[in-house]
Amino acid sequence: MATSHHTGTHELRVEDLCAAYGRGAEPALRGISFSITCGHTMALVGRNGAGKSTLLSVLAGLLRPSGGRVLWNGLPLHNVRHEVAYLPQRSGIDWSFPITVRGVVELGRFPSLGLLRAAGEEDESIVHHALECMQLLALRERPISQLSGGQQQRAFLARALAQQAHVLLLDEPFTGLDISGVHALGDLLKRMAREEGRLVIAACHDTPEEIARVFDCALLLDGGEQLFFGPCAQLPPSPTPHPHASAR
Amino acid sequence: MSDFLQFLSEPIAQRSLWACAVIGAADGLMSAFIVLRRSSLQIGALSCALLPGLALSILLFGLNEWSLLLGALAAALLVGLSSLFVARCSVVDADTSLSLIHSAAFALGYLILLSLGLQQKVDDWLFGNILSMSNTDLCVAFSAAAITFILLTLFRRPLLLWLFDPIGAAALGLPTRALSYGAFALIILALVSSLQAVGSFLSLGLLVIPGATLRLLTRRADLMFPGAALLGCSCSVLAFFLSFPLGWHLGATIILLLALAFLLAFLFSRRGK
Numbered sequence: 183m184a185t186s187h188h189t190g191t192h193e194l195r196v197e198d199l200c201a202a203y204g205r206g207a208e209p210a211l212r213g214i215s216f217s218i219t220c221g222h223t224m225a226l227v228g229r230n231g232a233g234k235s236t237l238l239s240v241l242a243g244l245l246r247p248s249g250g251r252v253l254w255n256g257l258p259l260h261n262v263r264h265e266v267a268y269l270p271q272r273s274g275i276d277w278s279f280p281i282t283v284r285g286v287v288e289l290g291r292f293p294s295l296g297l298l299r300a301a302g303e304e305d306e307s308i309v310h311h312a313l314e315c316m317q318l319l320a321l322r323e324r325p326i327s328q329l330s331g332g333q334q335q336r337a338f339l340a341r342a343l344a345q346q347a348h349v350l351l352l353d354e355p356f357t358g359l360d361i362s363g364v365h366a367l368g369d370l371l372k373r374m375a376r377e378e379g380r381l382v383i384a385a386c387h388d389t390p391e392e393i394a395r396v397f398d399c400a401l402l403l404d405g406g407e408q409l410f411f412g413p414c415a416q417l418p419p420s421p422t423p424h425p426h427a428s429a430r
Numbered sequence: 431m432s433d434f435l436q437f438l439s440e441p442i443a444q445r446s447l448w449a450c451a452v453i454g455a456a457d458g459l460m461s462a463f464i465v466l467r468r469s470s471l472q473i474g475a476l477s478c479a480l481l482p483g484l485a486l487s488i489l490l491f492g493l494n495e496w497s498l499l500l501g502a503l504a505a506a507l508l509v510g511l512s513s514l515f516v517a518r519c520s521v522v523d524a525d526t527s528l529s530l531i532h533s534a535a536f537a538l539g540y541l542i543l544l545s546l547g548l549q550q551k552v553d554d555w556l557f558g559n560i561l562s563m564s565n566t567d568l569c570v571a572f573s574a575a576a577i578t579f580i581l582l583t584l585f586r587r588p589l590l591l592w593l594f595d596p597i598g599a600a601a602l603g604l605p606t607r608a609l610s611y612g613a614f615a616l617i618i619l620a621l622v623s624s625l626q627a628v629g630s631f632l633s634l635g636l637l638v639i640p641g642a643t644l645r646l647l648t649r650r651a652d653l654m655f656p657g658a659a660l661l662g663c664s665c666s667v668l669a670f671f672l673s674f675p676l677g678w679h680l681g682a683t684i685i686l687l688l689a690l691a692f693l694l695a696f697l698f699s700r701r702g703k
Contacts, residue, residue: 242601268601279466279594280651289591293602297584325649351601 192220192255192348194241194381200249201240209248209406210236216401216411218383220348223375225393225414226385228403234385235271237403238351241383242268254349264293267342269335269352277327277334284322286337287312290344312343316370332363339370350374352384364388368396390417434674446560446680449571450666453624454636454684456575458662459582460620461641462654466593467613470638471525472510475532477621477637479509480630482539484555489542499570499622506618509535558629558681560670567626574623578616582655585609590651628681635685636662643692646699661691 199214211233218224226234239245241252243260252259259266267290290312291305301309313319316336321329326337335355342350355371356364375382375398386393393400394414402410402417410418437443464473483505484498491497513528520527543552554562563571582589592599592609600606617637624633640658648654669683676683 243603244597244600263601263603266601268598270595270597274597275595280645280649280654281590281594282650285590285650285652286594289587289594292587292591295587297587345602 192381193253194218194259194349195253195256196241196250197253198250199237199240199247199252201236201245201247203236203245211240211247211406214250214401214403214408216408218381218399220381221375221379222399223371223382223384223397225388225397225400226383226403227387227393227400227417228409231405232403233406234403235353236406237401238268238353238383238385241349242266242351244268259349264345265347266349266351267345267347269338269342269350269355271353272331272334272358274353275334279326281326282323283318283326283329283333283337283340284309284313286326287318287322287340287344290341293345308346309344312340315343316340330363331358332360332366335359335363335367336370339374343374348380350380350382352382354387355384356386356388364392368392372396390414390419393417437674442561445563445565445568447667447670449560449563449568449627450670450680450684451663452575453571453627454666455659455663456571456578457620457624457633457636458640459655459659460578460616461637461639461662462644462651462658463582463589463593463613463641464617464637465641465645465658466651466654469617470642472528473617473621473637474634475513475528476506476510476618477630477634478536479505479532480621480625481505481552481555482535482542483508485539485542485546488546488548496566498625502622502625503618505535505539506621510614510618554629555625556629556631557679558625558627558632560627560680563626571623571627574619578620581612581616586652586655593651628684632681632685635688636666639685639688639692640665643688643695646692646695661688665691 195217197215199211200209201211202209214237226237228234236245240247241259243263243266254262254265287309288301291301291309295301295305310319313322316339318333318336318340321333326334329337339350352371355367359367371382371384374380384397386397394417397414399412400410400414400417401408410416464470480502483501483503485501486505487497487501509528509531513524513531516522516527516531540552543549588599588604588609591602592604592606596606620637621630621633624636628636640662641654643661644654644657648657665687666684669680669687672678672687673680673683
């Protein structure tokens with residue numbers, strides 16, 4: 183089955199995390215620490231260049247931390263990469279690539295199948311269920327290029343379901359969607375956390391009201407440092423940019 | 431016609447026919463990957479870069495099949511890697527540095543070959559001469575084709591993931607840098623193995639047109655690979671049977687047939703738009 187069916191006790195713990203792009207470079211993240219369990223949604227907020235995408239990159243294993251630890255149930259997260267699904271920014275994907283919605287979702291089975299094993303009945307059932315959950319069954323033979331922005335995001339979420347990942351990392355998932363698309367995707371993310379027990383972490387640029395509607399807690403970053411971690415209701419406003427500071 | 435039938439019964443003709451089928455299929459398969467990776471421009475530059483490698487290896491080791499192969503391989507690697515180096519260490523982008531390095535290398539190679547009195551050979555390497563393929567050439571082409579088929583089939587799933595979503599692939603732990611270097615090595619292997627058959631200029635067509643044609647005909651990347659292999663193979667074999675009665679150059683006939691297939695696919699894909 184594509185659902186994770188666990189008790190929500192899986193824990194992601196980040197301890198004093200630091201990261202930099204290259205040896206000797208200025209740290210892009212400093213002293214980030216938080217802990218969160220499955221079944222929750224968490225927003226990474228802050229202005230451009232605050233370190234949201236960098237933190238997601240470290241959690242996804244794309245950037246090695248220069249200090250601190252990222253633990254998943256007490257083990258280094260990098261050792262269980264199949265547990266993590268990463269959905270990059272929309273601009274990072276070639277949407278004209280010739281692949282159907284079903285093809286995208288089937289790619290989620292790669293970590294389980296490896297190089298040689300052919301997809302079996304169980305894999306097909308997992309893909310079918312993922313498509314069904316994301317209401318994409320009717321569109322499954324459609325090329326990904328012919329889908330709306332919201333449908334494309336759902337196809338990637340279905341791929342994460344097919345991967346049977348517990349942790350979903352999303353970089354600016356609401357960018358480029360219209361209001362109804364934003365609401366639909368927000369509801370979907372909440373459902374994936376509350377009903378299926380996944381941990382959803384997303385970098386956002388949205389208003390505090392919209393963030394509070396979808397996310398349980400928020401991590402506010404500025405200049406690579408953690409300013410706040412806690413319930414969305416207590417989220418302070420993002421600091422205003424310094425007049426001479428340049429956004430990354 | 432009887433001349434052609436008699437020609438077909440000779441070992442050289444059978445060898446050439448096999449070469450057409452195998453090189454056409456392998457390069458066709460590779461072309462699907464190249465088109466999906468959007469690296470056609472890189473192939474164009476690399477294919478021309480083979481010439482200086484040939485020239486220098488003849489200058490250093492004399493004219494024999496293995497020195498030619500190694501020379502071509504070394505040149506493609508040197509030009510490819512040095513263009514990457516220039517791009518990383520300066521503000522000049524990769525395409526620009528590849529273009530300038532390959533044209534300089536081509537000019538150097540051409541002058542060396544002319545000074546060695548190998549004017550006829552220059553034509554063969556630029557445009558190919560399947561009929562002059564030796565057993566060793568055929569072995570190299572068959573081995574390269576086998577490696578290409580095995581690797582592209584075995585790594586089909588991770589390659590598709592990497593081509594479509596390179597960041598997501600890296601997040602899943604795929605060794606994307608190793609895939610990138612492996613793909614570069616496969617492209618060079620395809621170029622070198624088809625050098626004798628269609629030459630450095632025309633191999634570009636065989637390594638791009640089948641994939642581009644299938645790109646117009648299917649919405650599924652996984653179907654592009656077998657489709658492009660079939661198209662490359664069938665156009666090459668058909669060109670073999672057409673070129674002799676018409677008296678046309680075989681390598682050029684292969685490319686013209688592929689271009690015709692692309693044109694038909696283009697017109698077909700525009701229908702109803």
